[in-house]
Amino acid sequence: MGVIYVMWSRQLKKYWRSRARMIGALGQPLLFLLALGFGFGPIFEKAGGGSYIQFLAPGIIAMSILFTAMFTGIEVIWDRQFGFLKETLVAPVSRSKIMIGRTLGGASVAVIQGFVVFLISLFVGFKPESLINIPLAILFMFFIALLFTALGTAIASRLKDMQAFPLIINFLIMPVFFLSGALFPLNDLPRAIEIVTRLNPLTYGVDGLRNTLTGASHVNLFVDFTVIITVTLFIGIIGSYLFSKIEI
Amino acid sequence: MHVSFSSSKIKKFINQQREKYILYKKMVLMVNESIITVKNLSKKFNGLTAVDNISFEVKKGEIFAFLGPNGAGKTTTIKMLTTLLHPTAGEIKINGYDPVNEQKDARKSFGIVFQDQSLDEDLTAYENMDFHGVFYNVPKDLRKKRIDYLLNFVGLQERKDDFVKNFSGGMKRRLEIARGLIHHPKILFLDEPTIGLDPQTRNHMWQYIKDLNKKEGMTVFFTTHYMEEAEKIADTIAVIDKGRIIKKETPQALKRLTNTRSLEEAFLKLTGKSIRDEKSSSIDNLRMNRKIWRR
Ligand SMILES: Nc1ncnc2c1ncn2[C@@H]1O[C@H](COP(=O)(O)OP(=O)(O)OP(=O)(O)O)[C@@H](O)[C@H]1O
Ligand SMILES: [Mg+2]
Numbered sequence: 001m002g003v004i005y006v007m008w009s010r011q012l013k014k015y016w017r018s019r020a021r022m023i024g025a026l027g028q029p030l031l032f033l034l035a036l037g038f039g040f041g042p043i044f045e046k047a048g049g050g051s052y053i054q055f056l057a058p059g060i061i062a063m064s065i066l067f068t069a070m071f072t073g074i075e076v077i078w079d080r081q082f083g084f085l086k087e088t089l090v091a092p093v094s095r096s097k098i099m100i101g102r103t104l105g106g107a108s109v110a111v112i113q114g115f116v117v118f119l120i121s122l123f124v125g126f127k128p129e130s131l132i133n134i135p136l137a138i139l140f141m142f143f144i145a146l147l148f149t150a151l152g153t154a155i156a157s158r159l160k161d162m163q164a165f166p167l168i169i170n171f172l173i174m175p176v177f178f179l180s181g182a183l184f185p186l187n188d189l190p191r192a193i194e195i196v197t198r199l200n201p202l203t204y205g206v207d208g209l210r211n212t213l214t215g216a217s218h219v220n221l222f223v224d225f226t227v228i229i230t231v232t233l234f235i236g237i238i239g240s241y242l243f244s245k246i247e248i
Numbered sequence: 249m250h251v252s253f254s255s256s257k258i259k260k261f262i263n264q265q266r267e268k269y270i271l272y273k274k275m276v277l278m279v280n281e282s283i284i285t286v287k288n289l290s291k292k293f294n295g296l297t298a299v300d301n302i303s304f305e306v307k308k309g310e311i312f313a314f315l316g317p318n319g320a321g322k323t324t325t326i327k328m329l330t331t332l333l334h335p336t337a338g339e340i341k342i343n344g345y346d347p348v349n350e351q352k353d354a355r356k357s358f359g360i361v362f363q364d365q366s367l368d369e370d371l372t373a374y375e376n377m378d379f380h381g382v383f384y385n386v387p388k389d390l391r392k393k394r395i396d397y398l399l400n401f402v403g404l405q406e407r408k409d410d411f412v413k414n415f416s417g418g419m420k421r422r423l424e425i426a427r428g429l430i431h432h433p434k435i436l437f438l439d440e441p442t443i444g445l446d447p448q449t450r451n452h453m454w455q456y457i458k459d460l461n462k463k464e465g466m467t468v469f470f471t472t473h474y475m476e477e478a479e480k481i482a483d484t485i486a487v488i489d490k491g492r493i494i495k496k497e498t499p500q501a502l503k504r505l506t507n508t509r510s511l512e513e514a515f516l517k518l519t520g521k522s523i524r525d526e527k528s529s530s531i532d533n534l535r536m537n538r539k540i541w542r543r
Contacts, residue, residue, distance in 0.1 A: 006379055082365065082368075089331075090330050091355065092355040247332060
């Protein structure tokens with residue numbers, strides 16, 4: 001317990017101390033909200049989709065969580081290069097605990113980031129359906145964050161190279177984001193795209209988040225939960241394994 | 249006068265003597281018990297043999313120095329002993345445990361001060377220390393007491409809430425040494441601990457470590473390029489060159505065998521005077537990288 005807590009708090013401390021980074025990371029979601037929201041809004045409404053901001057905001061919240069979570073993996077490589085990773089790896093604690101602490105820490109940071117985007121979206125015109133469901137939405141944010149932090153950390157466990165990480169992550173993030181229903185509804189898609197969206201775990205995260213925030217949904221909440229948790233566990237186990245095999 | 253011994257009495261006497269002998273033998277063995285055993289250990293990095301079939305033992309409570317020119321394989325050996333690298337071949341026992349298959353027990357047996365940096369620079373000095381204490385399960389009160397004492401000891405008490413990234417090289421080194429002493433392991437590995445430290449701090453630190461060695465029977469395994477240091481501190485010295493151990497003796501015996509007056513002369517006689525080609529090792533690369541990546 002001590003170790004998990006310490007690894008978790010370390011990440012939050014570092015996040016809090018580099019607030020500049022956190023504010024910088026809000027630029028992209030804000031741009032998406034404004035440009036897409038106001039740009040596509042009229043077309044979306046004309047096509048009978050209702051308010052686009054209402055549709056888009058949960059997707060952009062999920063996006064900022066996805067990006068923040070995946071990129072916290074780079075801290076493993078960072079720690080490897082600056083040497084601190086060694087200090088944690090020779091300690092007489094199980095490496096899964098270190099991995100769990102890191103993942104929880106990264107996920108918490110991503111949730112905070114996502115929550116800030118949520119607050120921003122309120123100013124752009126987003127109206128959550130009911131406030132009662134907000135804790136549930138936060139829980140969803142947390143599961144999305146956990147999943148992708150675990151994935152980013154697992155990938156980083158296998159990499160030594162700071163430059164390779166963003167390349168690989170971007171290569172993964174873009175399709176995951178665009179084919180998740182974050183930007184457009186998943187109805188009436190071509191068969192191939194439909195299959196890909198069904199295989200994409202973020203689809204269920206976005207759907208769950210949209211459901212809890214606006215009541216609109218494509219899949220159902222129970223399926224969303226089950227898929228997200230299963231995939232998270234699966235990636236977490238692989239990640240722990242890879243992390244436990246690190247040599248320096 | 250005639251004294252008769254009953255045979256049973258004699259037997260009893262002999263048995264008593266035998267038991268005493270066994271007990272004595274055990275005590276001697278215990279003193280001489282080895283806490284690190286290495287057999288035919290090798291490590292290859294795609295083609296390059298960094299450690300080449302070495303075997304040695306370190307006795308419990310001993311201060312053991314590992315000396316060798318740059319690139320000899322000292323750090324690589326220490327990494328294998330401390331579970332950070334898996335050997336290509338050979339066997340290791342550390343406090344009775346195998347660092348490959350019994351990692352957790354092996355890790356419980358030692359503490360280490362690394363050659364290259366291992367601090368979290370975005371945390372304060374105190375936070376770095378406290379983390380270590382938690383990792384090594386040092387109870388809260390003791391942790392606080394030792395951290396305060398050690399920060400004082402290395403002269404960093406006043407800077408304890410500063411971020412490590414603002415420290416000088418020597419201050420970082422001191423902090424790493426202080427951190428390594430928060431818990432008292434059975435074996436302490438020190439990979440060039442005194443690199444970059446001023447003579448005052450060096451003496452001070454060795455005094456403290458020798459004390460721990462005496463009082464708690466802590467085994468110390470260290471490397472250094474300062475020969476006087478090794479000569480003064482070590483009970484046993486192993487000289488390693490190009491991945492092979494070429495001699496393992498007491499400092500006195502090394503001088504006697506090489507017919508030299510100082511350990512430095514003995515070392516040069518054993519390893520030759522040519523300068524090692526310093527192919528940039530991974531550590532050098534890391535140092536480069538850290539310069540590039542630190543904002
Ligand atoms: N991760 C690695 N990959 C490839 N080669 C390596 C790696 N680590 C060490 N080496 C090589 O292994 C050899 C031994 O290196 P090692 O760091 O063990 O030397 P050392 O005795 O500690 O030297 P120094 O006194 O300079 O610290 C060197 O030739 C080095 O380049
Ligand atoms: Mg070395």
